[in-house]
Amino acid sequence: MNIKKILPQILTLLVVILVFGFFSYNAQINMENRGITFGYGFLTQESSFDVQFSLIEYDGSHSYFRAYLVGLLNTILVSVIGIVFATIIGVVVGIARLSNNYLINKTAAVYVEFFRNIPLLLQIFFWYFAALRALPLPQDTDPMFGVFFLTIKGFFVPAFVWNNLDVFIYSIIAAIISIIFIRIYAKKKQENEGIQTPVLSISIGLLLILPILSFLFGGVDASVEIPVIKQLSQSGFTFEGGIKLPPELISLALALSLYTATFIAECVRAGVQGVSKGQKEAAASIGLTPNQVLKLVVMPQALRIIIPPTTNQYLNLTKNSSLAAAIAYPDLVLVFAGTALMQTGRAIEIVSITMLTYLSLSISISIFMNWYNKKIAIKEK
Amino acid sequence: MNKLNFLQPDKNNFYTYLYTGVILVALSIFIVFLNSFFNKDIVSFLPGPISFFLPLILGFTGLHLIRIDYSGLRFLDSINKNINTNNFNAFLSLLIVFVVIKSLPPLLSWFIIDANITGDSKDVCTGSGACWTYIKIWFNRFMYGMYPNPEQWRINLSFIALAFLGCVGFFATEKFKKYLTLYYVVVYPIIAFFFIFFFISGGPIFFDFSYGIIAAVISIILGFFIPSKFKMYYFIIVPITLYILLKYVFFYEELIELGKLEALEWVETGAWGGLSLTFIVSFFCLIFCFPIGLFLSLGRRSDFPIIKYISIGMIEFWRGVPLITVLFMSSVMFPMFLPEDMFIDKLVRVIIAISLFEAAYVAEVIRGGLQALPRGQYDAAKSLGMGYWKMHILVILPQALKLVIPGIANTFLALVKDTPLIFVVGLLEIVGMLNLAKTNPEWLGFAMEGYVFASVLFFIICYAMSKYSYNLEQKYKTER
Numbered sequence: 001m002n003i004k005k006i007l008p009q010i011l012t013l014l015v016v017i018l019v020f021g022f023f024s025y026n027a028q029i030n031m032e033n034r035g036i037t038f039g040y041g042f043l044t045q046e047s048s049f050d051v052q053f054s055l056i057e058y059d060g061s062h063s064y065f066r067a068y069l070v071g072l073l074n075t076i077l078v079s080v081i082g083i084v085f086a087t088i089i090g091v092v093v094g095i096a097r098l099s100n101n102y103l104i105n106k107t108a109a110v111y112v113e114f115f116r117n118i119p120l121l122l123q124i125f126f127w128y129f130a131a132l133r134a135l136p137l138p139q140d141t142d143p144m145f146g147v148f149f150l151t152i153k154g155f156f157v158p159a160f161v162w163n164n165l166d167v168f169i170y171s172i173i174a175a176i177i178s179i180i181f182i183r184i185y186a187k188k189k190q191e192n193e194g195i196q197t198p199v200l201s202i203s204i205g206l207l208l209i210l211p212i213l214s215f216l217f218g219g220v221d222a223s224v225e226i227p228v229i230k231q232l233s234q235s236g237f238t239f240e241g242g243i244k245l246p247p248e249l250i251s252l253a254l255a256l257s258l259y260t261a262t263f264i265a266e267c268v269r270a271g272v273q274g275v276s277k278g279q280k281e282a283a284a285s286i287g288l289t290p291n292q293v294l295k296l297v298v299m300p301q302a303l304r305i306i307i308p309p310t311t312n313q314y315l316n317l318t319k320n321s322s323l324a325a326a327i328a329y330p331d332l333v334l335v336f337a338g339t340a341l342m343q344t345g346r347a348i349e350i351v352s353i354t355m356l357t358y359l360s361l362s363i364s365i366s367i368f369m370n371w372y373n374k375k376i377a378i379k380e381k
Numbered sequence: 382m383n384k385l386n387f388l389q390p391d392k393n394n395f396y397t398y399l400y401t402g403v404i405l406v407a408l409s410i411f412i413v414f415l416n417s418f419f420n421k422d423i424v425s426f427l428p429g430p431i432s433f434f435l436p437l438i439l440g441f442t443g444l445h446l447i448r449i450d451y452s453g454l455r456f457l458d459s460i461n462k463n464i465n466t467n468n469f470n471a472f473l474s475l476l477i478v479f480v481v482i483k484s485l486p487p488l489l490s491w492f493i494i495d496a497n498i499t500g501d502s503k504d505v506c507t508g509s510g511a512c513w514t515y516i517k518i519w520f521n522r523f524m525y526g527m528y529p530n531p532e533q534w535r536i537n538l539s540f541i542a543l544a545f546l547g548c549v550g551f552f553a554t555e556k557f558k559k560y561l562t563l564y565y566v567v568v569y570p571i572i573a574f575f576f577i578f579f580f581i582s583g584g585p586i587f588f589d590f591s592y593g594i595i596a597a598v599i600s601i602i603l604g605f606f607i608p609s610k611f612k613m614y615y616f617i618i619v620p621i622t623l624y625i626l627l628k629y630v631f632f633y634e635e636l637i638e639l640g641k642l643e644a645l646e647w648v649e650t651g652a653w654g655g656l657s658l659t660f661i662v663s664f665f666c667l668i669f670c671f672p673i674g675l676f677l678s679l680g681r682r683s684d685f686p687i688i689k690y691i692s693i694g695m696i697e698f699w700r701g702v703p704l705i706t707v708l709f710m711s712s713v714m715f716p717m718f719l720p721e722d723m724f725i726d727k728l729v730r731v732i733i734a735i736s737l738f739e740a741a742y743v744a745e746v747i748r749g750g751l752q753a754l755p756r757g758q759y760d761a762a763k764s765l766g767m768g769y770w771k772m773h774i775l776v777i778l779p780q781a782l783k784l785v786i787p788g789i790a791n792t793f794l795a796l797v798k799d800t801p802l803i804f805v806v807g808l809l810e811i812v813g814m815l816n817l818a819k820t821n822p823e824w825l826g827f828a829m830e831g832y833v834f835a836s837v838l839f840f841i842i843c844y845a846m847s848k849y850s851y852n853l854e855q856k857y858k859t860e861r
Contacts, residue, residue, distance in 0.1 A: 005685065008685060008688065009685045009686070009687040009688055010687075011617070012687060012688050012691060013687050013691070016691055022718075023718035024718075026717070026718050026719055026720050026721075027717050027718050029720075029721070030717045030718075030721065031717070033721070099470075100462075100463075100466065101463065101464055101466065101470045101473065101474060102463035102464055103463075103464050103473070103474045103477045103478070104470070104473055104474070104477065107477055113844060114840065117794075117798075117839065117840045117843035117844050117847065118798075118836045118839050118840055118843070119797075119798040119799070119800075119801050119812065119839055120798065121801040121802060121804075121812055122801060122812050122832060122835055122836055122839065123836075125812065125815070125816065125828075125832060126829075126832040126833075126836065129816075129819065129828040129832070130828040130829040130832050131829075133828065134829075319702070319703035319704075320703065322703040322705045322706065323705060323802070325705060325805070326804070333703070333705055333706060333709070337706060337709050341713065347713040347714045347717055348714055348717060351706065351709055351710050351713065351714045352714075354706050354709075355702045355706050355710070358701060358702045358703055358706065359697075359698065359701040359702055361701075362700070362701040362702075363697060363701055366697075
């Protein structure tokens with residue numbers, strides 16, 4: 001322990017403490033001058049503002065905390081939609097990038113280069129203000145497949161009306177649990193006796209059969225509610241029934257998934273290219289079928305390379321969904337850090353809650369990723 | 382004459398297969414071509430679905446017929462190898478070709494044939510195509526924002542001068558090559574700052590911040606003559622003393638009055654905008670975020686626990702939050718943290734926020750490079766008796782930074798693409814200006830043209846950057 005080791009640390013700590021002390025001192029004085037007391041009590045107060053689109057019941061009489069939940073759920077909704085589509089597009093494009101067909105390869109390359117070199121915000125604006133504005137009005141819309149209506153006011157899709165929904169959900173949960181057990185059993189069997197069980201077909205069968213049984217014997221019943229056009233005024237039309245996806249949600253999800261898919265495609269490409277040719281040849285030479293080579297040798301190694309950066313992209317997508325504020329999709333940032341902040345004036349509390357929400361999300365995912373990386377890392381001796 | 386088996390083309394009846402196949406493919410492309418360019422459907426006598434799928438069927442059969450291995454014709458072989466390896470590939474290739482042919486005419490007519498660029502008002506845009514007149518009229522605004530028109534030469538001149546000064550590295554002789562890093566890391570940013578502050582904004586020559594710069598420069602120059610033993614204490618004490626001396630003892634108010642450039646009109650940062658603001662913001666953030674990120678990454682790998690955990694906290698905090706909330710923080714929360722009489726310009730606040738944000742990403746990228754270096758490099762440097770800084774500056778960082786060029790370039794690309802977000806605090810760079818122009822009652826309904834224009838601009842900038850970084854990567858690739 002000598003002075004050369006301790007001094008820099010103490011100095012750094014001192015600077016950090018000084019900066020924080022300076023900030024909090026000023027914040028106290030400023031809040032005193034404005035007559036605000038620091039605290040999170042406002043969360044239970046009545047919010048008295050409305051939100052355009054919400055997944056849970058909400059209006060002005062609910063509390064600010066409820067508004068926070070509405071924003072959070074909307075953020076999660078658009079992120080989940082974006083992640084699903086980005087993964088699908090990304091995997092397809094990534095595989096297309098690996099194709100030895102010149103045209104497919106180049107088309108995928110053009111897509112990747114084009115969409116990832118344009119700012120995401122510009123893409124969101126493009127879809128929202130330019131592309132989706134060119135859609136027809138509700139009264140001029142031709143239905144797609146008779147039940148979907150893509151209009152300037154949003155995308156109207158049929159909704160399911162369920163009877164005994166809980167039985168249906170239980171049947172799916174039961175299927176998933178039994179699949180997990182079958183997997184464990186199959187693994188054990190293979191390790192002990194070397195016999196492979198067709199896990200995939202059994203799983204698909206279970207996932208299909210149990211819900212169908214619930215329809216037949218569990219009293220589950222679903223009917224479809226198709227959106228119907230309705231006249232509001234002389235020239236105002238809208239659809240009733242079904243589910244309405246607002247154009248903000250569509251353009252945001254579209255831009256997010258198209259943008260993030262380019263990065264996922266590159267991850268997939270790098271992952272598959274990262275598996276050396278020798279591995280495939282070695283697997284084939286010990287008599288594995290092409291399917292087994294892919295399933296047992298190539299995919300496990302490729303996934304090890306693909307999954308960490310892809311999770312990072314999912315995280316980026318979730319954070320990027322905060323750009324929703326630019327087109328007035330009521331996500332966490334717009335509802336809470338926008339409207340609620342404007343109404344209460346509690347900048348420090350609200351911005352800190354918003355940041356903490358995103359922070360806890362990304363830190364929990366990165367902790368999970370560290371754990372996962374450790375688990376799948378090649379254990380060298 | 383051998384028997385013809387159309388299901389399995391072989392080399393025996395090579396030319397029969399070849400000619401039939403080529404004719405079929407050509408026919409299918411011709412049908413689609415006529416349909417899309419001249420709107421003529423020559424197969425309309427067939428029932429609906431068949432006439433729709435006919436080109437696909439014809440082309441598919443044709444491609445099947447010409448799929449003959451080792452035909453001896455180089456052109457045919459390359460087609461077979463590249464787009465026609467099997468049925469599935471042939472189908473997809475045909476689909477892509479047809480989609481391209483189908484989408485060319487509408488795109489061409491929107492972009493060029495039906496588009497308008499002449500005239501100077503909205504009235505000339507009557508066609509169904511794009512209205513480039515809109516871009517032409519608003520071009521100045523898209524480039525310079527609300528910067529007053531007669532003063533725009535100041536922006537142009539500064540950018541041209543800075544571009545020239547930036548190119549110095551390409552013309553440097555061997556003798557000056559070793560000073561280039563110093564020039565790019567220290568001198569050039571300061572010159573750029575002075576250009577932008579005095580010239581674009583028209584501010585006074587001496588102001589609070591410039592004392593700091595002068596103090597820093599003097600102490601760095603003097604620092605070369607200080608024995609390395611005392612360097613740390615020197616760099617902690619001298620700059621601050623110099624700053625205080627300069628500010629309060631030597632010259633204060635007098636010089637502020639003296640230094641004002643009367644000839645140049647003061648343009649506040651709120652009026653800056655357009656593509657030039659994109660450049661200014663990304664330029665400064667790029668300059669600031671690199672050193673901050675470097676220190677954070679070194680801090681994260683430091684042996685001192687306090688420094689290590691402070692660095693980890695900084696990096697994880699900035700990486701965990703979206704940029705838009707950081708900008709919110711800088712605009713609504715940060716002023717609460719300052720004394721009441723202290724005011725920091727909006728643009729400066731934004732640049733600080735983005736720099737800190739991107740620095741965390743740069744730090745992680747550099748850390749990857751540092752981790753990739755084998756331990757032997759550290760041990761070798763230490764065994765030569767090098768201290769921490771000497772080891773890092775002379776041995777570790779040159780190798781580590783070389784490794785992470787692509788990663789850093791990607792971070793900078795992300796930075797350029799993130800600049801439009803500054804609309805949150807009310808600064809309008811090019812995307813913000815587009816949104817403003819779009820709501821102008823005189824020019825409603827031209828959103829598409831604006832976004833296409835900006836997309837092309839950004840694509841050119843970012844694509845050029847990524848290609849340049851790829852070249853750099855190739856250039857500095859050393860065999861290990």
